[in-house]
Each structure stands twice: as structure tokens, then as C-alpha cells.
Amino acid sequence: MNDESGSPSPRVSSALVREMRLQLxxxxxxxxxxxxxxxxxxxxxxxxSRPNVEKLRAELAKMNGIRDAFARFGGDHKGFxxxxxxxxxxxxxxxxxxxxxx
Numbered sequence: 076m077n078d079e080s081g082s083p084s085p086r087v088s089s090a091l092v093r094e095m096r097l098q099l100x101x102x103x104x105x106x107x108x109x110x111x112x113x114x115x116x117x118x119x120x121x122x123x124s125r126p127n128v129e130k131l132r133a134e135l136a137k138m139n140g141i142r143d144a145f146a147r148f149g150g151d152h153k154g155f156x157x158x159x160x161x162x163x164x165x166x167x168x169x170x171x172x173x174x175x176x177x
Contacts, residue, residue, distance in 0.1 A: 142164055149159040150166035159166060 145155075145159060146164050146166050149155045149164070156166060
């Protein structure tokens with residue numbers, strides 16, 4: 076049963092195809108499990124960080140309130156406007172400040 080064309084017999088080819096399919100299935104399964112594990116770990120990290128995010132949002136709201144108070148103060152006290160301009164804060168009703176070049 077020695078074939079002179081150099082191609083393997085159909086039995087060997089069929090077994091090789093089955094083995095390759097099995098290896099491909101195994102590799103795809105491992106990749107899927109790895110991605111699922113990473114997603115599960117990321118979800119846990121997101122859930123754990125939610126309290127910190129809420130604290131940061133509260134702090135940001137406070138900072139925005141302080142910035143708005145400075146802007147109102149600058150609207151009433153024109154001598155304070157250069158300081159506001161330095162930090163990019165504009166008083167209410169003012170045009171966009173020109174930032175100095177550094």
C-alpha cells in the first residue's frame with residue numbers, strides 16, 4: 076500500500092484531521108476560560124472600587140463649588156481676576172481669559 080504520489084493514506088489523513096480538531100478545540104477552550112477568568116476578576120475590581128468612585132464624585136462636587144465661589148468672588152473683586160486667569164477660572168459673564176505663555 077505504498078502510494079507513489081507521496082501523499083499519506085486516507086486513514087492517516089483522517090486521524091491527523093481529528094487530532095488537529097481536538098487540539099484546536101482544546102486551545103479555544105483554554106483561551107475562553109482565560110478570558111472568562113479575567114472578566115470575572117475585572118468585575119470584582121470594579122465592584123470593589125465603587126465606594127471610592129462615589130467619594131471622588133463627592134469631592135469633585137465640592138471642588139466645583141469652591142471654584143464657582145472663587146469665580147463669583149472674582150466677579151466682585153477685579154483685583155482677584157489675574158489669579159483666576161492663572162488657574163483658568165473665569166468669573167461669571169467674563170470672556171475667556173488669555174492664559175500667559177510659560
